[in-house]
């Protein structure tokens with residue numbers, strides 16, 4: 024749980040008045056463009072840097088110098104760059120961290136996490152010789168080693184090619200199934216949409232929080248696109264008569280875009296009205312907003328605000 | 332405060348493995364001692380036993396001093412690397428989110444420098460003594476093998492390296508350029524050498540009790556340096572690299 028958290032570096036504000044709550048077993052996404060303050064937030068919550076003001080409770084423990092150690096015992100972080108010792112092998116890297124968490128039965132644990140990220144056969148490879156995607160998977164294995172109560176992942180797929188990205192996504196989906204609590208940052212919408220139960224959109228301040236579907240609904244009502252056989256003569260009269268239509272416009276291609284509250288209810292009425300007016304309905308369908316629209320809308324508002 | 336030997340061991344082993352596979356460090360650690368053993372041995376072999384008194388003692392003093400430069404210099408190379416190297420590889424961030432305490436982290440880092448330094452320094456000093464015993468003029472050998480001289484070397488080697496290690500680590504947590512940190516550390520590690528110079532040149536009478544007294548003082552300074560560096564240790568600065 025985070026309350027009014029703010030961090031500035033001197034004059035520069037990294038993020039401001041950020042408040043949210045993440046539930047047990049939830050995958051929570053922090054979505055924002057570069058420089059939005061995602062990494063700084065992760066570092067604050069993982070006790071690396073101190074907030075300028077505000078409070079946070081992590082794994083049930085209040086953030087503050089006395090309790091930082093207790094928090095660290097319960098969390099693990101996968102930073103933006105994997106941060107592996109390149110001259111050491113995969114298992115040597117993990118061994119070191121097993122020691123830092125004072126884990127028992129180290130060999131078995133290492134074998135287990137490596138298997139869970141499909142790296143069992145690369146155990147004795149030097150980390151420096153691995154591809155970026157594999158290194159990211161080693162870093163994930165390392166973060167899983169101590170069975171953390173909260174897993175912080177800072178842009179887990181940034182800089183990966185599509186195949187490596189999909190591999191990491193599959194691994195994260197598996198963790199989500201297992202009920203691991205994950206705090207994940209990303210600047211990629213489809214990633215947040217695919218992996219997270221809930222998403223917060225951050226651009227220095229928190230813009231919106233909700234499930235991907237909620238975010239879409241919150242910002243936009245839904246649209247129906249209607250293709251007709253001929254021009255509607257008096258569209259005004261037809262559309263304003265139907266309740267549930269908020270606005271309408273004609274697109275360049277000649278079809279009508281109608282803004283509605285509930286397409287399932289309104290669509291049949293529209294069809295009936297048009298047919299009654301002697302107009303052929305060739306097609307009617309919902310045009311979906313992707314989260315991208317939501318996102319860009321929010322970010323753009325900000326850009327405009329800054330230009331003012 | 333309960334220290335975790337497991338955590339200290341984890342960092343220490345990690346560090347020693349990393350050094351062993353770092354070509355720059357392996358080369359430096361094997362070439363540097365060669366220079367510092369060649370010079371004093373050459374000096375002693377060319378030493379004319381006919382010259383007497385203080386001059387003779389001075390020459391012996393210089394040779395022995397050379398042996399103590401090693402424990403001052405090796406740490407400045409390794410220690411400067413130890414924090415900055417981590418920062419460059421990005422390993423500091425995950426390490427510092429584990430339950431390790433600053434004290435544990437620093438003592439592990441220091442030990443990782445201390446162990447190779449002592450092994451190399453004592454080893455080189457052994458070779459030096461061997462060479463002196465076999466090849467040097469008996470009068471030279473007899474002077475070198477005086478109890479005080481040998482004791483000075485054995486006691487001051489770890490103490491001087493301790494000083495260098497802590498200044499090196501302190502400097503490298505502040506400066507993010509390895510080269511600059513190394514050079515600064517070399518400079519900063521010289522002061523304790525001055526004491527040894529004074530003793531080796533008989534300016535301070537090198538009595539056993541004086542040597543032990545100084546050793547105790549240096550030991551205290553080393554321990555305080557550990558405490559002091561711990562208070563300097565600041566996760567935020569290390570991670571964000573800002574001062």
Ligand SMILES: Nc1ncnc2c1ncn2[C@@H]1O[C@H](COP(=O)(O)OP(=O)(O)O)[C@@H](O)[C@H]1O
Nearest residue numbers: 032035037056057058059060061062063571573
């Ligand atoms: N150590 C620092 N000193 C000063 N400003 C910083 C520092 N780290 C980050 N910032 C600033 O804080 C803002 C947020 O950065 P960051 O958290 O890295 O964003 P993100 O991870 O979302 O890309 C940026 O404007 C960045 O320039």
Ligand SMILES: [Mg+2]
Nearest residue numbers: 061062063103
């Ligand atoms: Mg970032």
